[in-house]
Amino acid sequence: MSYENIELKDEDAIARITLNRPEKLNSFTAAMHAELADALIKTETRGARVLVLTGSGRGFCAGQDLSEREMSAGSGPIDLGATIEKHYAPLVRRLRALPMPVVVGVNGVAAGAGANLALAGDIVIAKQSASFIQPFCRLGLLPDTGGTYALPRLVGHARAMGLSMLGDKLSAEQAAQWGLIWQCVPDDQFDARLDELARHFARAPTKGLAYTKRALNHSLANTLDQQLDLERDLMRELGASVDYAEGVSAFLGKRQPEFKGK
Template sequence: MTFILSDVQNGVMTLTLNRPERLNSFNDEMHRQLAEALAQAERDDAIRCLLITGEGRAFCAGQDLNDRNVDPNGAAPDLGASVENFYNPLVRRLAKLPKPVIAAVNGVAAGAGATLALGCDMVIAARSVNFIMSFSRLGLVPDCGGTWFLPRVAGRARAMGLALLGEKLSAEQAHQWGMIWQVVDDEALIDTGRALAAHFASQPTFGLGLVKKALYASESNTLDEQLDLERDYQRIAGRSDDYREGVAAFLAKRPPVFKGK
């Protein structure tokens, strides 16, 4: 079955999580299909932005617990293997992808579905969305980058409350807390996401990729280290075709035509 719908148009790859009868919760095959799609996004220079959304009533309800039943003989499942083999590579690929990644979140984003959304570069949520860090309800630890992203987007106090209580957080509240970029009416979600993705697909992709790398590096760098990194990245960006085109367009008073190189 096709659990990841992929569509590439005008520089935008749209990936739709497609297990609506299970609220787009992950099983192993869905992970494998998503990994294949991300590999295409990595190697295809014509893809200049990635948009991720969900089919039906949910963005993603996290891990499908039907795939994680305890062995009838009493052996506990190795959840660490699932994290190591699927969720960790997913988070790393999204962070390292040198192109903007947008999450257009619909319905419910729970467990790894919530942390997957927060791991994207920009998050647009429908007004009806609830984010739920549901791990604690099962006695588990937030994964898919949850313990890294939460304190950074929400602050430690709010991260603790969200992770320990596992209560619903509305899209409006997430926006007020600075956790997501934008809240839109439900019926406007996909069009808003596509418009933003189309904008990024026309921008200097090479430079945007360096911006991503610099911001991620800043989480662990000292000020001196970050200043040196900015110097190095600016040197690289200044040698790009996109920079030359941007300057030429500015001087000629015409719209730039960036190639993402």
């Protein structure tokens, strides 16, 4: 598949996906969803060890392109549930399950589905000038793309309610202070920090990180006993991994490990 709405680059075990509709603040269309789904499949099958997701231009993603909805309205109401089922839910599930770290670089405004797409990443950094907005309440809707799941877990019930029911703009600095994202970065240091994270994870023990991601995601619904059992099972598998053997060997030999992601 050729891409018109995103860019995909592979280099040194790093997959970089850039949302590329800058004139529309990288808002989603059906075509962009299809391209992104294809790019994520390629990312998983080509041997990448980290995914970096960001946007082009002055915005990260402004959510759904409402002009596309208007054009497709036709004679009856639009089935928004079908859009969730076909596009947004599979996208969030795929990012959460991707067996590698997903680093999201929020380079500008992240609004609606765009904000919640960012929160589906594992490590989220943002430019100091960036912002997060949940504007659904202004349209008579609710935060989708996993927003109602992620927000209360990341910032707590009260703040999730405020963000969702008021639709106020949240600065990147405040988002970091609240724990919504990992880090707020000065604009002139953003690209370097994003590249630093990408190269760090490209050399890291990817299998262990993928299992860490899996365990933390499951912990949100598990009891303590279930989580302890899951830790046991995953550690049993990791104990037989190439990376664990290399990590122990490097530690004992007082040298830097050379992980393979296996």
